[in-house]
Amino acid sequence: MANIKVGIIGTGSMANTHARRYREMRGVDLRSCYDTDTKRASAFALQHKIEHVAASLEEVIEVCDATSVVTPDAFHAPLSLRILEAGKHLLCEKPLATTLKDARRVARRAIQAAQQHGTIHMINLSYRDSSAVQEAMKIAARGELGEIRHVHGHYLQSWLTGTTSWGYWQDPNWLWRLQTAQGSTGVLGDLGCHLLDLVTAVAGDVATVESRLTTFPKIDRKGRQRTALGTARLDANDTAAIQLKFANGAVGVCHATRWATGHMNSIFLAVHGTEGALRIDLDQGKDKLQLCRGRNKAMGRWSTRTIRTTPSIYQRFIRSIKTRRQDHPDVPRGAQIQALLDACQRSSQKNGKTTRVGRWM
Ligand SMILES: NC(=O)c1ccc[n+]([C@@H]2O[C@H](COP(=O)([O-])OP(=O)(O)OC[C@H]3O[C@@H](n4cnc5c(N)ncnc54)[C@H](O)[C@@H]3O)[C@@H](O)[C@H]2O)c1
Structure with missing residues (x-):
């Protein structure tokens, strides 16, 4: 070929x-x-x-x-x-x-x-590239956690707290992320998008959300609080707190912020079911999956498994082209996540009112 x-x-x-x-x-x-x-x-x-x-x-x-x-x-x-x-x-x-x-x-x-x-x-x-995430999806799909009851996840960054090793918020590659006029949907669209994908890929579809999106003033190098730079408003949300009700009845809590001092790029996911639980802390490695099941359940003990590397999205994209077999996550999945982001935005506009996730096709 x-x-x-x-x-x-x-x-x-x-x-x-x-x-x-x-x-x-x-x-x-x-x-x-x-x-x-x-x-x-x-x-x-x-x-x-x-x-x-x-x-x-x-x-x-x-x-x-x-x-x-x-x-x-x-x-x-x-x-x-x-x-x-x-x-x-x-x-x-x-x-x-x-x-x-x-x-x-x-x-x-x-x-x-x-x-x-x-x-x-x-x-x-x-973050689907993480072999631990791929394994968690399989474990949940096989029903090994029993009925899922509770989920929590976070995605934390800190580049709004001042200059970090990632740079300063007024650098061009960060600045557009703070402005809706530049098409940014804030931390919700940027980090929440990944988080909600991981949470729902493992725990299933979400029926309703209650969401609060917050935009804090930014602190410049002189210590001044800024809500705009000249006429450019810094109005994109930078902190999201979201409650989820899943279609399978489970409840969940997710949050994302760019103000999490001490966290460069921390993603965490925990899924608790009637028969077992799993958690993934990507700061500990993309291949580490913690499980609490079977005899460990009674004592709340966790075991850590190292999961063999799985192909990256780039590799799967090229493989799909070669084999003509569509892989995931595909573009309709992007629209499904957008429906969830849209529900979070609508809920926040109504002060955290319970909001149904709309059709994505
Ligand atoms: N999947 C991930 O893990 C991940 C990580 C980081 C960024 N991203 C995404 O990647 C995208 C880019 O982020 P980035 O950090 O590279 O931003 P960036 O600001 O560093 O780069 C964006 C580039 O796009 C160019 N550009 C703007 N409008 C254009 C247009 N109409 N046509 C062609 N070029 C145009 C800009 O000049 C700039 O060079 C964002 O959507 C972001 O959400 C994804």
Whole structure:
């Protein structure tokens, strides 16, 4: 089979991960890249030895079989629609869109493109790369936890507390995440998206939510509290506290913030059932799964299992193209998560009122 020609749209910080992962794979030709910031695109091409710096999305589509969309969130839906319309394979960054309406439109187009052209479509819910998460999904699906009753999860970062090893919040790659005018849906869309994907992938679909999204003033280098920079409002939520009621009757609590001093990028998930429980703390490693089952249950003892590495989303995307077999998480999954994000936003606008999760297709 000929090499798969891949392009990258948006050549900022996350694009480096896409480029490195594609470069590691046999049978992949990292052919083209495009960014509205042409200098950045040229520097990226030089760094990753990409021969073609495109002048537009259309040029990337023309020379590539598959494309990664790695722009800020507001551009995911329009760029993905164009790629799918051209019948090209798509790996889109999360979240799929900034509204449920747009996410549904992309999901419908992805299904059509798959039927018409055999197009593969995936969404980069990248913490699915954790082998512990993959194993937890299987354990819960086999019913080994009994009936799930309670779930809790968090996703914690600290880059709003001042300069961290990730940089300072006024750096361009962080600043757009604080502004709805730049298409950001805040910490909910950025971190909540991953968290809600993990929680529901293991514990099942959510029926209703009660959610509170908060936007704190930002603290600048002179210690001043800022709600805007000039005319640019810093209005995207930065802290989310969410209660979940699952379709299977279980209840859950999830929270995410960028103000969690002491946490660079901490993701934690615990699922408690009538027969057993599992927990994953990604700070301890992507491959570590803790279980409390069987005889351990009576004493509340936990055992830790190390789960063999599973393929990354990038590897599964390329494998899907080669085998023509669609893998998960696919674009409709992105729309399903968007329905959950949308319910959280609506609930928060009504002061945490119980809100039903809408249809995602
Ligand atoms: N899956 C993950 O684990 C993960 C991790 C980090 C970031 N992300 C996602 O990746 C995306 C990019 O994040 P980032 O940290 O790289 O941001 P970034 O700001 O560093 O880079 C974004 C790049 O996109 C370019 N761009 C903006 N609009 C464009 C357009 N219309 N066409 C082409 N290029 C355009 C910008 O010039 C910039 O170079 C975000 O959606 C973010 O949610 C995902």
